[in-house]
Amino acid sequence: MKNSKIIYILRYKAGPLLLLLLLLQISGCGVYSFTGASISPETKTISIQRFPNNALTVEPTLSQKFTDALRDKFAHETNLIVMNKGGDLQMEGSITNYRTSPVAIQANETAAQNRLTISVEVVYVNTLDDSKNFKSTFSRFQDYPSTQNLSEVQDMLIDQINEMLIQDIFDKAVVNW
Numbered sequence: 421m422k423n424s425k426i427i428y429i430l431r432y433k434a435g436p437l438l439l440l441l442l443l444l445q446i447s448g449c450g451v452y453s454f455t456g457a458s459i460s461p462e463t464k465t466i467s468i469q470r471f472p473n474n475a476l477t478v479e480p481t482l483s484q485k486f487t488d489a490l491r492d493k494f495a496h497e498t499n500l501i502v503m504n505k506g507g508d509l510q511m512e513g514s515i516t517n518y519r520t521s522p523v524a525i526q527a528n529e530t531a532a533q534n535r536l537t538i539s540v541e542v543v544y545v546n547t548l549d550d551s552k553n554f555k556s557t558f559s560r561f562q563d564y565p566s567t568q569n570l571s572e573v574q575d576m577l578i579d580q581i582n583e584m585l586i587q588d589i590f591d592k593a594v595v596n597w
Contacts, residue, residue, distance in 0.1 A: 457497060457498050457590075457594040457595055458594065458595060459498060459499075459500065459594050460548065460549070462508070462548055463500065463508045463509060463546075463548055464500065464501060464508055465500060465501045465502075465503050465506075465507035465508045465509070466494050466498075466500045466501070466502055466503070466507040466508065466509040466510070466511065467502075467503045467504060467505045467506055467507030467509070467510050467511070468487065468490055468491050468494065468502060468507075468511045468512075469487075469505070469510075469511065469512035469513075470483065470484075470487045471483055471486050471487050471490070471512075471513050471514055471515055471540065472514050472515070473514070473515040473518065474514045474515060474516055475515050475516060475517050475518035475519070475538075475539075476517075476518075476519070477518045477519060478518070479518055479574070479578070481578075482515060482518060482538070482578060483515060485578060485579075485582060486515060486540070486582050486585070486586075489582050489583070489586055490511070490586050490589065493586050493587075493590055494590070497590070498594065507547075508546070508547050508548055509544070509545070509546055509547070509593065509594075510544070510545040510547065511542060511543070511544050511545075511589075511593070512542075512543050513540060513541045513542040513543055514540070514541055515538065515539070515540050516539045516540065516541050516557065517537060517538060517539035517559065518536075518537075518538050518539075519536075519537055520534050520535065520536050520537075520570055521534065521535050521537070522534055522535075522566070523535045523563060524563075532565070532566055533563045533564065533565055533566055534563065534564055534565075534566050534570070535561050535562070535563050535564075536561060536562055536563075536564065536570065536574070536577045536578075536581065537559060537560070537561040537581075538559070538560060538561070538578070538581045538582075538585065539557055539558065539559040540557070540558050540559075540585055540589070541555070541556070541557045541558075542554075542555070542556055542557075542558060542589055543555045544556075544589075544592070544593050552593075554592065554593075556592065558585050558588045558589055559585075560581045560584040560585050560588070561581065562577045562580050562581055564577060
């Protein structure tokens, strides 16, 4: 009977306490997070400049939507303080491509689907570790039926593409798998 009480206490009473202690230990070190970010404890801030839309086709809200979403990603998924300029980590760039093109041509030479593509050039500077600096172009797309006008689905597609682009940028900047 004594053994079963000990097992009960360890299993149902001590288990959550041990889990809590483990979580506090992991989060207290400041290096890892549950998002996969691996940021040195000395890194406290990030500055993300506005990403102007330099594409041939300019969607008026794209620049602000993209920049805000990128800032939100770092604000919510890291312990970094997002600043206007002069951060330990610095990110800037521009939207270089925004275009729609046919992708699934049918026998009658009409498109069954169209593709919206957005590309972003990013310059990333880690002022504490130059080996992590990069300049890269990220590109993502979403397809939509040609029976729909782009204006009908544009906002949804931009949100989906922005989410993928921002995850790619976040992973390259702070996820060191």
